[in-house]
Amino acid sequence: MNKIIFIANKEIHFTSKTLRFNSTHKNVLKINVENRNQLPLIFDFFIRSKSYTHLLMIGDSDKLFKMFYSSFPVVEAAGGAILNNINKLLFIYRLNKWDLPKGKIEFKEKKKAAAIRECEEECGISDLKILRQLNESYHMYENNGQWVLKKTYWYLMKSDFSGKLKPQFEEGIVKAAWIDKKKLKPILKNTYPTIKFLLKELY
Numbered sequence: 258m259n260k261i262i263f264i265a266n267k268e269i270h271f272t273s274k275t276l277r278f279n280s281t282h283k284n285v286l287k288i289n290v291e292n293r294n295q296l297p298l299i300f301d302f303f304i305r306s307k308s309y310t311h312l313l314m315i316g317d318s319d320k321l322f323k324m325f326y327s328s329f330p331v332v333e334a335a336g337g338a339i340l341n342n343i344n345k346l347l348f349i350y351r352l353n354k355w356d357l358p359k360g361k362i363e364f365k366e367k368k369k370a371a372a373i374r375e376c377e378e379e380c381g382i383s384d385l386k387i388l389r390q391l392n393e394s395y396h397m398y399e400n401n402g403q404w405v406l407k408k409t410y411w412y413l414m415k416s417d418f419s420g421k422l423k424p425q426f427e428e429g430i431v432k433a434a435w436i437d438k439k440k441l442k443p444i445l446k447n448t449y450p451t452i453k454f455l456l457k458e459l460y
Contacts, residue, residue, distance in 0.1 A: 260322045262406070263396040263450040264304070269312045271322040287313040293324045300325075300404075329397070329406040333362045335372035337414040338391065338459060339382070345435035346459075347422075348444060349379055352429060355448040357455070359409055368410045376414065380433040381423025388413045392458055394451040411455055 262269040286309040288299055303312045314321050336359020339347040348355050360375035362368060373385050391411040397404055422433040436444060438460060445453060 259318060260395065261454065262325075263394070263454070264398075266450075267303070267310050267312070268450070269300075269303070269314065269325075271314050271318045271325070273316065273318045284309055285311045285313055287315060290314050290316045290321055293328075296325055296328055304404075326406065329404055332405055332407045333368075334359050334407060334409040335362050335368050335375060335412070336360065336409060337372050337376045337385070337387075337412050338455060339376060339380075339385065339414045339416055341416055341418070341435055345437050346441075347376075347380060347382070347416075348434055348436050349424060349430045350432035350434070353447075355444045355452070357411075357452055358433075359411075362410075369412065372410065372412045373414075379425045379428060379430055381421075381425070382416055382418045382433075383420075384416050384418045386415050388415055391455060394454055396449070396451050409451070413459070 259270055259272045286303055286306070288295075290296070290299070299312070299314070303309055314325075336357055337347075338357055341347070347358065349358050350356070358376040358379040360371070360379065362371040366374075369387055373387070376385060377383060389412070391413055394409045394411065395406060396409075397406050399405070422435075424430040424433040441456065441460075445456070
């Protein structure tokens, strides 16, 4: 599977072949990358550009991604797509966006343990059981003038919890709610590209 890095309303793809996009051809910047030295210039041009929303880096996709990944400070997080007994999915509402519970992995903490801890803390839920690992997601954000790459490990979870959900207000979460998969349309209109990417894998 080709790796995708999301940056606000932009996407970076790493692939060994040309991909088809829903966006118009004019919005896609396609570049054959031959060496590491090209990456900073390509990235800077793409980020500043108002014309391009998709960057397609063509070459040895695994090698290209590793080179790009090692060029930025990386923050690792873990979270969950949690289903209850009637297969509703647990969402949180934070910063005026629907999201899935997740958070930074602490020093020496195992990924699965971090995912469960963050979900419990952000939603006030318990009885979490990991069913399987999902694809990781990648997005970038700017912090004090420096670009940071965030890698999130996702797990499909199940819970028998039937109590009242308690959103973690101190983390800016104002709501936690179980949503039926048939009612995801409003969620998809107001969530992050990484969450859409994850939901596409699930459904």
